[in-house]
Amino acid sequence: MEFDKELDASGLGCPLPILKSKKSLSDMASGQVLKIVATDPGSVKDMQAFCKQTGNELLSSVEDNKTYFFFVRKK
């Protein structure tokens, strides 16, 4: 999937993946896509809730060998 910016949140615990995602998104333009890499299993549900609350679109959420990849389109 195409993306405009990548955030590596590997090794970080709750709530850092969300806080850093929020920060990365704030520097981006509407419609751009942020790729987030995380290893916190809690980030799957957290990212869903974060996107629902903030109106950003969670395009994809996949796991590969305990690493989680999220693609979020900025509102």
Place this chain on the structure above:
Amino acid sequence: MGATPDVDVIDALIKQRVDEIFSQKLEAKLAELKASKTPSMTIIATKGTLDWAYPPFILASTASALGWDVSIFFTFYGLQLLKKDLSDLKISPLGNPGMPMKMPFGPDWFKGINWNIPNAVQAVIPGFESFATTLMKQTISNNGVAGVEELRAACVEGGVNLIGCQMTVDLFGFTHDDFIPEVKEYCGAAHFLPMAKDADVTLFV
């Protein structure tokens, strides 16, 4: 002579129709209000130890990332969390049977041991709290958990309203200069309660 309309029947029909329209309108209006309202949260932070510094700062920084309006009212020992230097925050395993005592280093079998040290022993060993704090900080760092400073900075950056309880500032002999300048307000219960009343979420930590 035309038929006289039955007033009671007409009234009942009008009432039924008005109720239907009103219910529909009300539901739509409530949904609209709910969608447009910014959620808000107030937290009362009363603990001044390293472990209890986490819940208010984690919840507040996360809520601000979700776009919520957040205020934290720091009172009693919670004031420690507003100090300029947070490196003094300690953790105490004494009298805390819920706290696992595990070593953050060494081989896995060693890290897995829960050191069940009796209170009576913990209480007489000088520096036991500092020792436990050092181990906890290492565990926090090993697990990629943010430091308290980092979370507090995230709160400040996210616009979380940090409020100090003036009564406990005076009670413990602190001055406003002991605390970070981002604390914009010092107030009492009467100022905090109306904020809590209007908040969607209020937590006591």
